[in-house]
Amino acid sequence: MGLTPERGQPPQPQPRKTESESGYRGRVLDLIRSKGVKVGDRVLVTDGRMELAGILMPRSELEDDLHIVVKLPDGYNVGISIESIELQNAQDQEPPQPQPEARVPPPNPALPKVAIISTGGTIASRVDYRTGAVSPALSAADLYLTVPELGEIANIQTEILFSILSENMSSKHWTSIAESVSRQIKAGAQGVVVTHGTDTMGYTAAALSFALRNLPVPVILVGSQRSSDRPSSDAALNLKGAVSAAAYAPFAEVGVLMHATPSDETLVVHRGTRARKMHTSRRDAFRSVNSRPLAVIRDGRVEAHADVDYRPRGAPGDLEVRSHFEEDVVLIKSFPGIQPDIFDPIVHRGFRGIVLEGTGLGHIPDKLFHQVRRAIESGMTVVMASQCINGRVNMNVYSTGRELLTMGVIPAGDMLPETALVKLMWVLGQTEDHGKIRELFTANLAGEISERSEYLGGGSDAE
């Protein structure tokens, strides 16, 4: 019957105002109206060979007028072409769902306790099937409504910390999340899941990796690339995987869980300091950079990578939260033609740190040297990462790097530029002593830096 995942539409300007209802317009709107079906109604779809029952969902974007979206009983949404199907209103064939609150299962003493902390983002958004409105809040009841299997994996506690788009996260939010994770662990959680928008999930994961010292349990950040009102949303599978990892993974580290591939077969947990969003829209958007992932999850089974040296679970009493981040840190990506005077206000303004995202092994144009020297002389900490992303800075090879080292620029090794930023914010939040700053920044605190790049991606040519 032409089930098509609702994907692959090129970006289009919003169409001019046309008649639409919860995202439906044109031919498809005519069809659903002619059948007396409204968004939120139960429907039966047949094409002579197959039959599907589900709830008619709103379209989140005005994309075409050829597909309806139906939420199936397993929680997945499918897009169905209206060519050669029969659509029926099945609203009367089944009693309405019970109130969600009624479905939260009683605690099962055999299962570990997992806390889910919600911060917003696509994964936490929920569609009101009656009105089509997207609500960014996720409650325990919402969760069990969407993914009832969570109750079979662990005893779930939930906390709505805030509901923001992740591009609006700042270090204040990192601090709140770290403190909330700590509270949950002290209250007995054997693993913590943090639902988060994917845009800055890597930055937050790095922040938690530094802020949560002597972490005793896994802390798994999870997001989704398709909101639950879109067909083939990855939200449910990712959430189940995250709860499994939080409950059963042997490592006590901060991880980022997403799809391992575009298909729904395997999930992967990246180390929090090594995870980078490397694709704008794919479900497997995140990649481990310069490092192997911590684990993969197949059929709900958490398989830790045998050759990754992870921090094992420990006693909750060991946890120490150091959640202060310095906000006056700036990241400057170098590019040809970058003009020295854009540095001036940063030095004048009294920022405490600069992360240079240089080229290659850690280079910037020599016309910036004067500004960098002045920044360091005025007491700022300047570190160097590479916009190549993969590999490590090595500032001993060429004269540019050596000169910058002489000025006092601190190389970030094989840290991601984004992790170097978060780490510098954290280090400057811990101390004002320049020797201590350098010592902390160049030490491996949370798997963010290695002596040699462990994972070469199949090559033998890395350094």
Place this chain on the structure above:
Amino acid sequence: MGLTPERGQPPQPQPRKTESESGYRGRVLDLIRSKGVKVGDRVLVTDGRMELAGILMPRSELEDDLHIVVKLPDGYNVGISIESIELQNAQDQEPPQPQPEARVPPPNPALPKVAIISTGGTIASRVDYRTGAVSPALSAADLYLTVPELGEIANIQTEILFSILSENMSSKHWTSIAESVSRQIKAGAQGVVVTHGTDTMGYTAAALSFALRNLPVPVILVGSQRSSDRPSSDAALNLKGAVSAAAYAPFAEVGVLMHATPSDETLVVHRGTRARKMHTSRRDAFRSVNSRPLAVIRDGRVEAHADVDYRPRGAPGDLEVRSHFEEDVVLIKSFPGIQPDIFDPIVHRGFRGIVLEGTGLGHIPDKLFHQVRRAIESGMTVVMASQCINGRVNMNVYSTGRELLTMGVIPAGDMLPETALVKLMWVLGQTEDHGKIRELFTANLAGEISERSEYLGGGSDAE
């Protein structure tokens, strides 16, 4: 005899001052002194089974005291462990090399004419075997001395345009290179090679892609990741591949040629607007992003990708050079905690363009909205690319993107952020008309933007 490519050393601080000679120290320095051998001398190395003759090269870095580096007659350098070898001074066994100038072959009328324009960088560096000094200049004579096979591929014309480290390239250099390429094409070159440092080679390739309108022949940028004074340098193979591509490729586009893998088997030509340096040190550092490469080169044979729609060769008279770039453009990478006031000086200073490297589908924190609105109202052009690198910006999906579109931010589609920067510099160098700026920026001028991402890297989940 323990030939080991000199690779894979972790970055190390320069050792304290120790006695050394052209990079040799300790045991190996004792050995070469005891044999009366100096750097630059011909040597014979035997281990009872094999015999190698070559020139003792300086070590570029003080790495260990266990290896000598010998340049073999084929131009390759090898590192040789001094365990269980015999080293002999073979200085007297062969007459000194003839002056390099004498070896430039006479023109072969059967071969196409290729111009090599040198701009500096690792690939153009040459070691003076007598003194150990690295000279960044490359002349025709130097070339044939290093890679005599070039004369069998094409008739080579060379031009030393400048000798700089590529991190110091600015748009003024792009203009010079474009004009030099144009001169060479008008003088009859059937292909042009530009040797370039790898750090900013992707930016320059994009710049030439826009500046050289109606290009009639291939223009191949080529670099190397290992200078020729290091064992297993990629300089010679890359240069031969670049000359082959310039001479024989069917496409008239700007390409970037480097190793396809860490091994020496295959070279690859990336489209100039899609090439990004993705590794600090690997020989296959460059990748095509959101696009297939133009061609691969195996055993000197140029194989254009059958399913890439390339611009074919044309008449030299068609070439039009539009080499003016606006310098007052800035790239700002968004990050959590970015502070709105870092925008102020950019607006005050009267920059003409801003490339925002946003998160995900094209987002920035909403606390920057006021600054972005003010920049656009003051006449600046603001475009949005994604720091995800892979995929495309789509600003219709979330409220953040829609609000930025409403302000007048121009989405960069699936352009690399670096290409978006270069393109904006070029577009603003062509026109001051805001309608025309938007039209040029969003049009596909040199394969830099596609309606749909062609190359999904094995996934089906991209948009």
